[in-house]
Amino acid sequence: MAVTGDETETGSTGDFTACQMHIPSSNLPYGGAGASAHGSKSSGEDTVKKREYRLMKNREAARQCRRKKKEYVKCLENRVAVLENQNKTLIEELRALKDIYRHKIQ
């Protein structure tokens, strides 16, 4: 496992354009800073709670990010399949047209 620290939260919006998806946002009980930046009066207990909250939100965010990425990759794989099919069809069509042309000129 990783070690200490503090960071991050959850939500939605993001990139992975072309093949995308979107999920709703969330709410936040602890609006304050990460861990008493300057004038904060948060007690130790409060700080711990804030950290736990952040970790929880980031956990969710990471899960969602992975889900989204998987979806994106699946979408790309789909696209590849479609394009390969299209390519095959076009090659076939070209071959047929060439054939017709060849017969016509002789």
Place this chain on the structure above:
DNA sequence: GTAAACCGGCGTCAGGTGGG
């Protein structure tokens, strides 16, 4: 049967980004 390699998923951290 078992050790090693591989795989997929998870939690956490760090850093970037956009909005208020």
Place this chain on the structure above:
DNA sequence: CCCACCTGACGCCGGTTTAC
């Protein structure tokens, strides 16, 4: 600024596969 959010990277873990 500050905050919330997103995401890449890292390390860990449990399950599966492979080689012996």
